[in-house]
Amino acid sequence: xxxxxxxxxxxxxxxxxxxxxxxxxxxxxxxxxxxxxxxxxxxxxxxxxxxxxxxxxxxxxxxxxxxxxxxxxxxxxxxxxxxxxxxxxxxxxxxxxxxxxxxxxxxxxxxxxxxxxxxxxxxxxxxxxxxxxxxxxxxxxxxxxxxxxxxxxxxxxxxxxxxxxxxxxxxxxxxxxxxxxxxxxxxxxxxxxxxxxxxxxxxxxxxxxxxxxxxxxxxxxxxxxxxxxxxxxxxxxxxxxxxxxxxxxxxxx
Amino acid sequence: xxxxxxxxxxxxxxxxxxxxxxxxxxxxxxxxxxxxxxxxxxxxxxxxxxxxxxxxxxxxxxxxxxxxxxxxxxxxxxxxxxxxxxxxxxxxxxxxxxxxxxxxxxxxxxxxxxxxxxxxxxxxxxxxxxxxxxxxx
Amino acid sequence: xxxxxxxxxxxxxxxxxxxxxxxxxxxxxxxxxxxxxxxxxxxxxxxxxxxxxxxxxxxxxxxxxxxxxxxxxxxxxxxxxxxxxxxxxxxxxxxxxxxxxxxxxxxxxxxxxxxxxxxxxxxxxxxxxxxxxxxxxxxxxxxxxxxxxxxxxxxxxxxxxxxxxxxxxxxxxxxxxxxxxxxxxxxxxxxxxxxxxxxxxxxxxxxxxxxxxxxxxxxxxxxxxxxxxxxxxxxxxxxxxxxxxxxxxxxxxxxxxxxxxxxxxxxxxxxxxxxxxxxxxxxxxxx
Numbered sequence: 001x002x003x004x005x006x007x008x009x010x011x012x013x014x015x016x017x018x019x020x021x022x023x024x025x026x027x028x029x030x031x032x033x034x035x036x037x038x039x040x041x042x043x044x045x046x047x048x049x050x051x052x053x054x055x056x057x058x059x060x061x062x063x064x065x066x067x068x069x070x071x072x073x074x075x076x077x078x079x080x081x082x083x084x085x086x087x088x089x090x091x092x093x094x095x096x097x098x099x100x101x102x103x104x105x106x107x108x109x110x111x112x113x114x115x116x117x118x119x120x121x122x123x124x125x126x127x128x129x130x131x132x133x134x135x136x137x138x139x140x141x142x143x144x145x146x147x148x149x150x151x152x153x154x155x156x157x158x159x160x161x162x163x164x165x166x167x168x169x170x171x172x173x174x175x176x177x178x179x180x181x182x183x184x185x186x187x188x189x190x191x192x193x194x195x196x197x198x199x200x201x202x203x204x205x206x207x208x209x210x211x212x213x214x215x216x217x218x219x220x221x222x223x224x225x226x227x228x229x230x231x232x233x234x235x236x237x238x239x240x241x242x243x244x245x246x247x248x249x250x251x252x253x
Numbered sequence: 254x255x256x257x258x259x260x261x262x263x264x265x266x267x268x269x270x271x272x273x274x275x276x277x278x279x280x281x282x283x284x285x286x287x288x289x290x291x292x293x294x295x296x297x298x299x300x301x302x303x304x305x306x307x308x309x310x311x312x313x314x315x316x317x318x319x320x321x322x323x324x325x326x327x328x329x330x331x332x333x334x335x336x337x338x339x340x341x342x343x344x345x346x347x348x349x350x351x352x353x354x355x356x357x358x359x360x361x362x363x364x365x366x367x368x369x370x371x372x373x374x375x376x377x378x379x380x381x382x383x384x385x386x387x388x389x390x
Numbered sequence: 391x392x393x394x395x396x397x398x399x400x401x402x403x404x405x406x407x408x409x410x411x412x413x414x415x416x417x418x419x420x421x422x423x424x425x426x427x428x429x430x431x432x433x434x435x436x437x438x439x440x441x442x443x444x445x446x447x448x449x450x451x452x453x454x455x456x457x458x459x460x461x462x463x464x465x466x467x468x469x470x471x472x473x474x475x476x477x478x479x480x481x482x483x484x485x486x487x488x489x490x491x492x493x494x495x496x497x498x499x500x501x502x503x504x505x506x507x508x509x510x511x512x513x514x515x516x517x518x519x520x521x522x523x524x525x526x527x528x529x530x531x532x533x534x535x536x537x538x539x540x541x542x543x544x545x546x547x548x549x550x551x552x553x554x555x556x557x558x559x560x561x562x563x564x565x566x567x568x569x570x571x572x573x574x575x576x577x578x579x580x581x582x583x584x585x586x587x588x589x590x591x592x593x594x595x596x597x598x599x600x601x602x603x604x605x606x607x608x609x610x611x612x613x614x615x616x617x618x619x620x621x622x623x624x625x626x627x628x629x630x631x632x633x634x635x636x637x638x639x640x641x642x643x644x645x646x647x648x649x650x651x652x653x654x655x656x657x658x659x660x661x662x663x664x665x666x667x668x669x670x671x672x673x674x675x676x677x
Contacts, residue, residue: 011445018433019424072280101277108281177321184322199620199631207617207635218323236285243282250275354645355652358610363602367656384655385580389542389666 006036027056034069043077060091064098067091071105080113100126104246111239116145123242127249134245141238141245148234154227161223165216168223172230181219188212297338304346312338328362330376340381352381427457434463443470468501477509491517496524503533507673512541528559532676535565539669542662544569564672574665580654587650591643594650598657607646614639 013036016029034049050070057063067086074083087106093099103125110119120142127134152172161168166182169175192212196204297313300306315334327333336356341349356379368377423429434449450467453460464487471480484502488494494502499522506515515537519530531554538547548569551562568574578598587594591611595604614635621632 011448014437014445015424015433018436019429068277072277075281075284097274101274104274104277108284112284180318181322184319195631199624203617203620206613214324215319215322218325221324222322233287236287239285240282243278246278250278348648350641351644351648354641355649356645358607358642358645359603359649361602361606363606364600367600384652384659387659389662 006039010036010040023056027053030056038073043073047073060094061098064090064093068101068105071109075105075108075112078112080109083109084113111242116142126246131249134249137245138242141241145235145238148231148238152227152230152234154224154231157223157227158220161220165219168220169226172223172226174226174230177222177226181215181222184215185212185219188215294335294338296342297335299342302346305341308341308346309338327360328365328377329356329360329368329379330371330374331380333357333360336379336381343381427453431460431463434466438466438470441473443474446470447474465497465501468498468505472501472505472508477505480505481509481511492521494522494524499524500529504676507533507536507540510540512537528557531557532559532561535562536669536673536676539565540673542666561672561676565669568665568668568672574661574668577658577661578654580651583650583654584647587646591646592650595646595653598650598653600653603649603653607642607649611639611642611646614642 010033013029013033016025017033020026020029030049030053034046034053037043037046037049047070050066050073054063054066057066067090071083071086074080074086083105087102087109090098090102093102103122107119107122107126110116110122120139123138124135127138129135157168157172159168160171161181164182165185166178166180169178169181171178188208188211192204192208195208294313294316297309297316300309312334320332320334329336331339333353333356337349337353340352340356343349344352359379365377368379370376371378424433430449430453434446434453437443437446437449447467447470450463450470453463454467457463464483468480468484471477471483481502484494484498484505485491488498491502503515503518503525506512506518515533519525519534519537525533531550535547535550538544538550547565551566583594583598585594586597587607590608592604592606592608595601595607618632618635618639621629621635625632
């Protein structure tokens with residue numbers, strides 16, 4: 001539900017930009033336009049106006065904050081590589097605050113790109129050395145991610161379902177899907193043998209063959225998919241634990 | 254998105270202090286929330302005769318227990334079973350079934366040039382249509 | 391979470407409204423009212439030229455409301471509506487600017503006629519062209535021909551072209567080259583398609599331009615019929631296998647007949663669409 005008329009605001013700020021021959025208001029107008037467009041889900045225009053404001057500013061700190069905003073937008077819209085490019089483009093970081101912020105953002109980006117080792121390193125850099133308990137918890141969580149990725153290996157699940165249809169899904173926790181696959185492929189297999197015995201193998205191949213192949217293939221592809229989605233679910237839980245650590249470190253204002 | 258108010262306030266005032274990192278954490282808090290959207294075939298639950306009731310329930314059974322197991326390799330949108338359901342609802346059981354048999358034999362990937370691509374699902378668009386009565390407008 | 395979002399939004403909007411008025415007052419203090427007619431015209435024209443028709447429309451509606459003598463702004467407004475595809479509103483606004491269709495002046499008349507045709511109000515377009523004289527002869531003939539083409543009355547269009555032979559209008563020439571192209575008028579007969587398919591399954595589809603589908607159709611009918619035959623041959627009338635495949639073979643055969651008719655209708659429909667697009671292409675580019 002949106003309250004507020006961003007159309008009118010966009011028109012107003014564009015008018016300001018058109019008439020602002022002195023350039024006095026262009027920075028603020030550009031910035032506001034970027035926010036308006038983001039609210040209207042016009043992602044490209046929003047990024048354009050951040051660049052617009054960036055060029056008009058000569059304050060390093062403001063420029064850096066604009067880069068962080070641009071990177072955050074890229075992350076939200078899942079353009080992780082672009083976000084990375086922005087973050088590596090930051091100007092000389094003058095304060096501990098910016099160093100920490102950069103590391104935090106990099107941690108997030110690498111996490112989303114599933115490069116967990118880099119993510120671990122950057123998140124670690126955000127936490128001061130005195131907070132040993134939190135650092136330990138962080139490395140424990142990333143270890144857990146390693147275990148999850150090893151346990152729910154898609155190729156392994158696929159192989160299981162190649163041997164016994166449905167086994168891969170059951171291994172990944174999808175009991176219903178696994179049983180479904182087992183029963184369906186089993187029934188078709190039984191039908192295949194029945195036809196082959198009563199008529200001939202050729203007849204069985206023509207009539208039942210294509211159907212068996214369709215559901216057998218679907219089965220092991222499903223096994224692969226359920227491994228991937230199980231991974232994602234478990235990693236998402238760990239992600240919220242990681243965010244928890246940071247929330248407890250920074251006092252709420 | 255929810256905290257854009259605080260973001261612009263911060264940007265415009267540009268006061269830099271350690272308490273601002275809370276906003277950054279909040280910004281990325283919900284990044285990995287998983288939503289499971291399950292499509293319920295509401296359109297198939299309607300029926301106006303006994304045969305159609307039977308067919309509609311058969312369709313739903315098929316969708317839940319059988320369709321979930323295949324490789325979803327249908328090149329067309331809507332899928333063959335959905336097509337059958339819609340045309341039986343529109344044209345009656347007999348004509349609808351015949352329509353379905355035709356669609357079944359067309360459902361090969363060999364002639365993509367005859368169809369346009371559906372923007373949402375990126376598959377070839379083949380809803381039940383009657384070319385005889387379509388106008389150009 | 392929702393409450394937080396709403397209160398955040400309210401603060402956000404009120405913040406924006408405050409900002410908006412700060413800017414407005416600053417700009418007024420600068421002895422330049424950004425909203426006066428002269429500045430609005432500049433801004434509107436900039437928006438129009440840069441293709442921002444939605445915003446241009448807003449601006450021009452304001453200008454037109456305050457100044458009823460501004461011919462150019464009215465024209466730009468109506469053109470902006472047409473460019474966004476809102477032909478209905480372009481038509482209505484033009485009618486509001488003039489008392490009757492007969493009075494629509496030159497420049498507007500072209501716009502109005504274009505919008506009528508694009509909106510498929512073809513009988514209106516015919517009426518307008520007969521009532522209003524503010525056209526060059528060349529333009530009038532072009533719009534008359536276009537009206538008939540959009541109405542799919544290709545014979546009538548031909549007639550008009552033949553009556554006005556030596557126009558030398560390159561757009562009309564392009565129309566002629568399309569109408570002369572026999573390819574656009576070679577339709578397939580659905581009845582013939584079904585007849586072919588009843589003898590050889592799939593043949594009708596091949597005739598209708600979908601030869602790969604035709605082969606597949608034949609394959610399905612033949613294989614199920616063959617399997618049915620095998621079933622009955624082995625186990626006689628009791629064979630479930632035979633009956634199942636018999637049913638499938640019948641289904642595929644009837645489906646093949648249905649599909650052949652459908653393929654022919656589809657071919658014809660595509661042909662008409664192609665013709666229509668070619669005509670629209672020429673019409674859109676008319677100056």
